[in-house]
Each structure stands twice: as structure tokens, then as C-alpha cells.
Amino acid sequence: MARVEERRSTGLEAWRARFESLRLREGEAFTSISGAEVEPLATPETVEIDYGRDLGYPGAFPFTRGVYPSMYRGRLWTMRQFAGFGTAEETNARFRYLLEHGQTGLSCAFDMPALMGVDSDSPRAVGEVGREGVAVASLEDMRVLFAGIPLGEVSTSMTINSSAAIALAMYLVVGEEQGVARERLRGTIQTDILKEYIAQKEFIFPPGPSLRLVTDMVEFCAAEMPLWHPISISGYHIREAGSTAAQELAFTLKNGFTYVEWALARGLDVDSFAPRLSFFFNAHLDFFEEIAKYRAARRIWARELRDRYGARDERSLLMRFHTQTAGVSLTWQQPLVNVARTAIEALAAVLGGTQSLHTNSYDEALALPTEDAVRLALRTQQVIAHETGVVNTIDPLGGSYHVEALTNRLEAEAYELFHRIDELGGMVAAIEQNMPQREIADAAYRYQQEVEAEQRVVVGVNRYQTETDDEIPILRIDPELERKQIERLHAFKARRDSAAVERRIAELSEAASVDGRNLMPVIVDAVSDGVTLGEICDAWRTVWGTWREQPVF
Amino acid sequence: MERTIRVVIAKPGLDGHDRGAKIIARSLRDAGMEVIYTGLHQTPEQIVETAIQEDADAVGISILSGAHMTLVPRIVEGLRENEAGDVLVVVGGTIPAEDAEELRRLGVAEVFTPGASTSAIVDFLRGALAPA
Numbered sequence: 001m002a003r004v005e006e007r008r009s010t011g012l013e014a015w016r017a018r019f020e021s022l023r024l025r026e027g028e029a030f031t032s033i034s035g036a037e038v039e040p041l042a043t044p045e046t047v048e049i050d051y052g053r054d055l056g057y058p059g060a061f062p063f064t065r066g067v068y069p070s071m072y073r074g075r076l077w078t079m080r081q082f083a084g085f086g087t088a089e090e091t092n093a094r095f096r097y098l099l100e101h102g103q104t105g106l107s108c109a110f111d112m113p114a115l116m117g118v119d120s121d122s123p124r125a126v127g128e129v130g131r132e133g134v135a136v137a138s139l140e141d142m143r144v145l146f147a148g149i150p151l152g153e154v155s156t157s158m159t160i161n162s163s164a165a166i167a168l169a170m171y172l173v174v175g176e177e178q179g180v181a182r183e184r185l186r187g188t189i190q191t192d193i194l195k196e197y198i199a200q201k202e203f204i205f206p207p208g209p210s211l212r213l214v215t216d217m218v219e220f221c222a223a224e225m226p227l228w229h230p231i232s233i234s235g236y237h238i239r240e241a242g243s244t245a246a247q248e249l250a251f252t253l254k255n256g257f258t259y260v261e262w263a264l265a266r267g268l269d270v271d272s273f274a275p276r277l278s279f280f281f282n283a284h285l286d287f288f289e290e291i292a293k294y295r296a297a298r299r300i301w302a303r304e305l306r307d308r309y310g311a312r313d314e315r316s317l318l319m320r321f322h323t324q325t326a327g328v329s330l331t332w333q334q335p336l337v338n339v340a341r342t343a344i345e346a347l348a349a350v351l352g353g354t355q356s357l358h359t360n361s362y363d364e365a366l367a368l369p370t371e372d373a374v375r376l377a378l379r380t381q382q383v384i385a386h387e388t389g390v391v392n393t394i395d396p397l398g399g400s401y402h403v404e405a406l407t408n409r410l411e412a413e414a415y416e417l418f419h420r421i422d423e424l425g426g427m428v429a430a431i432e433q434n435m436p437q438r439e440i441a442d443a444a445y446r447y448q449q450e451v452e453a454e455q456r457v458v459v460g461v462n463r464y465q466t467e468t469d470d471e472i473p474i475l476r477i478d479p480e481l482e483r484k485q486i487e488r489l490h491a492f493k494a495r496r497d498s499a500a501v502e503r504r505i506a507e508l509s510e511a512a513s514v515d516g517r518n519l520m521p522v523i524v525d526a527v528s529d530g531v532t533l534g535e536i537c538d539a540w541r542t543v544w545g546t547w548r549e550q551p552v553f
Numbered sequence: 554m555e556r557t558i559r560v561v562i563a564k565p566g567l568d569g570h571d572r573g574a575k576i577i578a579r580s581l582r583d584a585g586m587e588v589i590y591t592g593l594h595q596t597p598e599q600i601v602e603t604a605i606q607e608d609a610d611a612v613g614i615s616i617l618s619g620a621h622m623t624l625v626p627r628i629v630e631g632l633r634e635n636e637a638g639d640v641l642v643v644v645g646g647t648i649p650a651e652d653a654e655e656l657r658r659l660g661v662a663e664v665f666t667p668g669a670s671t672s673a674i675v676d677f678l679r680g681a682l683a684p685a
Contacts, residue, residue: 112567112618116594124596127623128567201569201593241572328572332647332667365667366647367619441575448576452670461668474649477619551592553575553582 012045029455033286034244035446036409042401049404054299058394061306062299064407065395066353067318072391078356079381080157080322084109084134085368086481087488088144091134094371095149101375102382106187107157107358108145109133110167115202117163117537121486129482132368133159137485138532140492142170143177152180156187157232157322157356162204164191165213166533169523172225188229188278188322191217194255194427195234197549198436199241204537207428209512209544213519215262220520222273229278231259232322238436239282240328242444245293246410248282250417251427251436253300258427260309270309274316283345283352284326290345291397292406294321294352300411322356323349330365333469334460338362343380350384351397357381367474434552441553489532496530504531505539512543558586558682561609563600564593565628568618573645577613580671581678597624601631604640610682611641611662613674621648621656629660641681645669 019040024030032038039046049055056062059069068074081103083094095106111133113125119137120129129135136142146156151174160167168189175185193210196203203210214231221230235252243251256277263273279297283290301319305311325345330338339362346359359377361369369377385391397403424430431437450456457463504526511522526536562578564571571593582588589607591600604612612632614625625644632640644656645665653664663677 112620116567118567124567127620128618131619132568196569201571202567242576367649441579444572445576445579448580448671452672458668462670476649549592551571551575551590553578553588553590 009045012043032289042405047401047405062302064295064299065398067320071394076385077354078105079103080105080107080356080358081374081378082107082109082358086130087135087485088141092145092147105155110160111135117204119532119534120489129485131477135485137489138492139170139527142174146174151175151178152184158189161190161193161196163533164189165217165523166536169527173528182225186227188232191231192234195237197431200237203547205544206547211262215266216518216520218263218273229276232278232280234280236280236282236324241440243440244443245289246413249293249297249410250414254418254421254427270311271313271316274311279319279321281321281323282326283323283349285329287348288403288406290348291352292403292410295407296410320355323354324358325360327360331460332365335362335472336470337460363472370473370475438552500529501531504529508539509543512540559609560586560611561589561604561607562613563591564615565595565624566618566620570617574615584675597627597631600628605637609640614644616646625656626659
């Protein structure tokens, strides 16, 4: 044995000597897209692999190789294209189109007014209604949004955070109106407020009351909506804001631990809610680094849930995640090239063992996607699933020296960041001190400088440019839709029992000012009586105040 | 001695995408300009007020929410109404070509779309604000 080892390392040294004597390409950096140094070669000597401790088997601790024993042989990932624009009618039509073309789950994008807790008829909403997602202000909008879609059969993901509790209450009521009991509703709501302060910046209330709302949802779902995922802990937006892969991994997991700690402080048993926590990651262009990120994420989550938070139910240890290809990697120039980028990113997500996937459309650097562009993006997933054969073997890159080394590196970097956040007093304190925001801004700036120095080539942007970009059709949102939405909202408000509305608003304010009272049942009653999303948020603004960040750049 | 260029970088409306705004703010600062960043969720009126209070030479509006045709004209008009029509207005974001044309017609000096380099933006501001 000793002789073999010796020969191996002699071989490594000989290779290294030859490698270092050779002339290498100059100009482009040999670093990952995150700016991390990358070894030119990984060998058994350069990576420590303890198979039993670090990898194990799919469906078994530490779940590095996948959360299920059968992975894609048992069931493919859910193909879930994010959609939402205009009024509820337009988005309802897009949902039906996607279901007809083989999509297997719904994913709803809300417009900025809904995300920011203002009604479509607010002066703050002018010009923004239905632009970046679907306009939803009232229960009536939610009814139209899911009209003709059997909520007992589909699973729905809703991307909404500050005002998530209200959207969940509306969905629950619409489900019950369709005759589907709340315990049968399946889906996910994002609810991840911490990453809003860190990256996406659609916050309304200060962190304390926001985390109380999140915890109310976790508690409510654990008791009444057992098939629902009350939080999708999201690295996606952290990455889009410019973070590195390691920062995406670390901030996301730390946010997850923070939600766990709030729920434990509420007195919940970890195994009563942890199995329903889900995750959402970015799939960026640095292929191996991304795959390693997903593998490291599973391993860290399982270990911390078991060893730090005392989870006993194996389902609590499983990090199940949705992935979306990197919007930020799409270029405005030569947009058709985005088809290639998205396919590569989607492949990384699949090789990383994702449970659900959204592939971006090639036109999304320019506008919300057209129907044809969305279909092509969905077809990209179907090609990976059915034509490439990559689904036949579980974690096919497991054991690759390079991928294992990257997995170990990302894990170590994540623990370093956890430690720094703990030293600041935890994630909320770190956010208040702008630590994650500053780290991300620095990483984004460094990347931009690398692109401008041409150390990093972006095809069509700083190399291989063409005189004119390909002309592609883009989706235009009819400005008339804003007027139509406001009319529907006014008609809805006129029909309500105004005394009941006032009573419900008073209840919402009172419940918000009492710690320890779960707000979810109060919200369900309020939306049932016609209180709108903006009215609910206004009531809470009065009680809780609003959050303003001190921006750093 | 050359006067220091003062630029307000502004985020109008409900849009929270601030990666671009922060990169531009930092690039302009590194290029020697004085930069005031408004932070998020500003109304057009607030942006006009900041530009006037800060005696800005230019306002850079970063917008990725699709609400540019509503919000940007209100800023341009607000500056004019407050006798600050000489403040140079530039826009950056996901602005379709025909909207960019319309914004220029309304008085926006330039529209930068994704992929624009920060050095091009610095050069544009220096050129446009050079003493006659």
C-alpha cells in the first residue's frame, strides 16, 4: 500500500512540475465565477473523502448524494415555470397554457404592489400594476387567478414574502370555496423575509414583527396545512444581487437556522415543522461550483438539524429545494444565446439533485417572457429529463475529485460565514449592521470590474459582439390592464359589508399588538370578509411601523 | 480646478432591484464624482426634491420594474416645474428600445440598458457635463 501511495504522489509531483513549466493562456482568470481559486487538477491526494462520513448513500445521512433513495428513477423533478403578469385573467390563461404543455406544478409571480403590501388602486401602485407579476389585491383576484384549476390536484408555489400570510389566507379560502379542505392543499409560499432585507429588498415591516408573522405561518401550517411548505428559504435572490456561491449557500442556510430558532422559541417541536421547510437556490453558470453548492447544502442542513437542533424525524433532515436558472446571467445582447446558458444551468441543477426547476426564457433580460419563449424553456427541461440520460444515475458526479473538493471548500466557507454572523449576534443583528448586504455589494462590484477588465468574458457583451442584436418579439403589458384591475377592485370594495370590514381591521390591529397570538386565523377571517391585502398591511404598518434600510454601496 | 460632478442615483417606485444602482454609484464615486444614493422605494417627488436639495448636476434613475414610462416622465417634469430642468437625467435598466426612444424625446439625456459598461456611463456623464 505504502508503495502505491508513494508512486501516486511522485506522479503528482511530476505532473505539477511539468504543468508549471508550460505556458498557460493569459488574460482570462482561472477562477470560478465567484472569484474562487480553482485547482487545475484534483487528485486523490488533493481531496479528503471519507465516504461514510461525507457522502453516504442517497436517502441516507448526510444526504450529500440526494434526499431520496431512488431520486429521478422514482420521480423526475417538478417542472415549474414561474408565471404572472397583468391581471388574474391573463395569468390564469398562462397557467392553463403551461399545464396543457406538460408542466407539473404552478408557480405564481405577484406584482410589486402586492409584494409591497399596497392595493392596485393606491397612488404608490401607479404604473406598477401587473407589470412584474400578477396583480392581486383582494380575494376576488385570487378566485379569478385559480378559476378552473383544481387546487386539490395541482401544487402551487407562490413567490411573496412580506405579505405572504395574506396570500396564503386567500389561497386557503379559494381552495375551500372549491371544496378542497386546507389540509389537502399542496404547495409552497416563499415567506423568506430575511433574504428580503439582505437582497431582494421587498420588505415592509421591521425584522421583529416580520419574523413573528413567519413563525405564525409555520405554526399554523404545522397544525392545519400539513401538505403545505410555509417557507421557501431562498438563496436565489441573494445570488442575483451579486453574491458568490459560498455567500448564497451560507446566508441561505443561516436564514434557515434563524427560522428554526424562532419556531423553537415559540415552543414548537422541531420535527413538527422542519419537514415542511423547503429551499430555493440559483443555478448559475459555473457548472461544477453550482453542483457542489447543492451537495454541500444538503450535508450542512442535515448535520445541523440533527446535531444542533435535535431533529429525530429523518424527514426534518432533508433539504428539498427548487432551483431557478440565473436571471442575472442572461444577456440583453444576442438574446438567443441565453437558450444555451439556461440549458447548462438547468443541467447543473439536475446533476445537483433538485426537486423542482424553473428554466428562464431567453427573452427575460428584456421583458417578461412571451408564451413561445416559455415553452422553449420548458422544452429545455424536458430534453434534459428524457433525452440526455443524466437522470439514470443518482449523483453521477459524486466521487469526482474535483466536485468533492469543491463541495468541501464551499462547506468550509459556509461555516466561516456562520461564525462571522454569530459574532455579530446572529442573522438579524448582521442584517441590521449591513454585513450580508455589504458582502454582496462587494462581490457584485468585483465581478463587474472583472468583466470590464475582460478577465471574464461574457459572450456577446465584451467579446464576440455583433453590430445589431437579434430582433426578438417581447411581451408588452397592456397599460389598460391597470385600469381594468382598479375597476375590479373598486367594484369589489363597493360590494363588501363595510361594517364587517372595519371590525376585521380592528381585530387585525389588536391581534398584531398582542405577542403570542397567531395572526393566521384572524387574516383568514379578514380576507373572507373582503379586507384587501393593502388594508391589512396598512393596519400592521400602524402597529409595527415600517423598515427603512441604510443603504451601503 | 475642475468642479466635482454631483450625481444623485435614484430608485423610484416599488422596485427593489438595487444591484445595478449600487454598482453605478460606486463606479461614479471611484471615478471621482460625488454620489448621493437615495435608497429604495422613492416617489418621483422625493427624487426631484433630493436632486434639488443636493444641487445635483445629474440624476441617474435605475429601474427594472417595467414602470419606467410612468415614473421617469414624472421626474423629468418635476425637475422642470421646479426650475431644475438643467439637471441631466439618465436612465438605466430593462428599457425596451421604443420606450428608450420615447424617454429621450421627453428629455432624458441617455438610456443605458443591461450590459452597458460603467466606464461608458462615466464617460457619458463627463462629456455631457463638461463646461461649455
